[in-house]
Amino acid sequence: MAYLMRTTITLPEALLEQAKYYALANKTTVSQLIKEGLAIKIKAKINNKPKSILTLAGSINLGGKEPPTRNELYDSYLKQKIGPRH
Amino acid sequence: MSFMTHTSSKKLALDTNILVYLLNNESSFHDQARLAILKTEKQKIQLVVCQQNLVELIRVLTDYYQYKLAQAVGQINKLLETNIQVVTPLISTINTYLELCQKAKGKAKRHFDLYLAATLIDNKIETLITNDKSGFKGINKLKVACLN
Numbered sequence A: 001m002a003y004l005m006r007t008t009i010t011l012p013e014a015l016l017e018q019a020k021y022y023a024l025a026n027k028t029t030v031s032q033l034i035k036e037g038l039a040i041k042i043k044a045k046i047n048n049k050p051k052s053i054l055t056l057a058g059s060i061n062l063g064g065k066e067p068p069t070r071n072e073l074y075d076s077y078l079k080q081k082i083g084p085r086h
Numbered sequence B: 001m002s003f004m005t006h007t008s009s010k011k012l013a014l015d016t017n018i019l020v021y022l023l024n025n026e027s028s029f030h031d032q033a034r035l036a037i038l039k040t041e042k043q044k045i046q047l048v049v050c051q052q053n054l055v056e057l058i059r060v061l062t063d064y065y066q067y068k069l070a071q072a073v074g075q076i077n078k079l080l081e082t083n084i085q086v087v088t089p090l091i092s093t094i095n096t097y098l099e100l101c102q103k104a105k106g107k108a109k110r111h112f113d114l115y116l117a118a119t120l121i122d123n124k125i126e127t128l129i130t131n132d133k134s135g136f137k138g139i140n141k142l143k144v145a146c147l148n
Helices: A013-025 A030-047 A071-084 B002-006 B017-023 B032-043 B051-064 B069-080 B094-105 B109-121
Strands: B011-012 B044-051 B085-087 B128-129 B143-145
Touching: A013 A030, A071 B051, A071 B109, B011 B017, B017 B032, B017 B051, B032 B044, B044 B051, B044 B109, B051 B069, B051 B085, B051 B109, B094 B109, B109 B128
Parallel strands: B011 B044, B011 B128, B044 B085, B128 B143
Antiparallel strands: none
């Protein structure tokens, strides 16, 4: 059996009231509800693998024009920002 | 493709031009880019881009392809939600860049390629896929592969 630890959490009053009613109606405890909720949330996060970059393949249409080289990309910007002014 | 058989690194970087080819379904390199990435994923190789690649991609999309800035930002956000890892320059990257500059003396006008290479080297990424190898010549610590 897993080692249990006591902790303190802060909840909105209304949510706590709802949780108590829910626990009473379902013959469980607020602690159990929180434990189950956290487990679901954490498991979902672990299983939520990011999608492949290939899902974006061909997602935009830019025509057949080649992208600029890195030099062209930065040169035009640098000339504009710090190049000689005419 | 040769880079798939010659590399043993577990991480592989994509240059900005490869990102453009991958996104652009009209590019003549689109199928090659898609196939290259498909192969790396099958080999469980982690794909990586540098932060500066993402800035460059926004500039390319907006300035060269007249894509709206909001749309370009949207594309980057979509990229960030995928399995691609984004690496950043480290404090040491300026020193690595300066070392590369010294070794590349006499070959001017490729500083931004050298800084990209320095960022990858500092993040222990051994291979870059690009379609413009010219700026990366003579960098021993980085393997550079082209699509074609």
